[in-house]
Amino acid sequence: MSLMDGNGAARQDGRSYILQVYPRLANASDACCNVKVTKDATAATVIQDVAASLGLDTSKSYVLAEVKECGGEEWVLEATDLPVHRVLLWPRKAQDQHLQSEGFYFLLQERNRDGTVRYVHLPALSKEREAQRLVARGFLPPPHKDFDDLCNLPVLNEDTILENLRNRFRKKKIYTYAGSILIAINPFKFLPIYNPKYVKMYENHQLGKLEPHIFAIADVTYYAMLRKRINQCIVISGESGSGKTQSTNFLIHCLTALSQKGYASGVERTILGAGPVLEVRHECLTLL
Known part of the structure; x- marks a missing residue:
């Protein structure tokens, strides 16, 4: 994400932000998609803007995942979550001049009909191993009673x-x-x-x-x-x-x-x- 206005000038009033979202889809390139949003824009709004910008199939369901450098965690945002508010908690360098290599960015991921997330670049896994992988990446809650996070x-x-x-x-x-x-x-x-x-x-x-x-x-x-x-x-x-x-x-x-x-x-x-x-x-x- 960049804290910039539409003309590339830095904004300090928090009224306009450029979110950089990287699509991780079957037929999408690795290039990021820049969307201009307000500070109170929800994840659902950002997903709609990215889908419209990339010309994605609107009949499918997508999720926005926040990636953070510490452990490379990926956390799926709820529809009502505010991505800009999360970015403001990132290190200043990741806020001002965001690059995927810096370790703080957003991913657009397709959701399956059963509510799980499709991993395009991962090999086929058994249901048990797939569930473990999803839990490790923060997409599904662990099935046991206690949570290690x-x-x-x-x-x-x-x-x-x-x-x-x-x-x-x-x-x-x-x-x-x-x-x-x-x-x-x-x-x-x-x-x-x-x-x-x-x-x-x-x-x-x-x-x-x-x-x-x-x-x-x-x-x-x-x-x-x-x-x-x-x-x-x-x-x-x-x-x-x-x-x-x-x-x-x-x-x-x-x-x-x-x-x-x-x-x-x-x-x-x-x-x-x-x-x-x-x-x-x-x-x-x-x-x-």
Whole structure:
């Protein structure tokens, strides 16, 4: 998407926007379709404009999917969702000069008669594997009772969020995603999910492809640093006793294991040893 008016001039008043939509259809090219919309334009309106611009068969049903860089997630927008409002949450670079290579864009996808989404470029899959693929891409809610990503909850409110977290905690699943954010619940006991096998399991995997884990956050951050060659930041927030210190230790352990290819590192021991001192100093500064 570009925050531009029809003449190519940047708009700051939010009245006119150019959405760049990439069709992923059987007989469509990879070139994007530019549509001029208002800030309050719904996904249904955008789909109609793109269909008219591309001359698509209006008897068929289409969906608009938002693609975000973190894990390459694809989320189908509801008819009443506002695409421009979502774009305004993207990084500034993706807003001002949008390219598909930047990792933030919209896809136009054809919907089957049964409500599923047709994957044009994917090989034929069994119904079970196809359902798993759709769930992984955010097109269908998981069939089980607990959701590893709160964004997939059919009804999103405080009660459903707490109930989902409670159900997962009972199954000893202390990690849950909320998009690209990881929610951790302190189990107040040791869980055998932090050994080198788990570091290797999550190495170089897209976020959301595997069960939520703090190693997944560390892995995505590490490889984003190598790929983009810029500093990365992980923000850890929570109440006292929620497990921030332990989570920091797990992150450092995973990051040093990735950088040292699994071998023990004196750097890790030094950082972990300095952690309590830094935390005490931070608390003192906060009190002052």
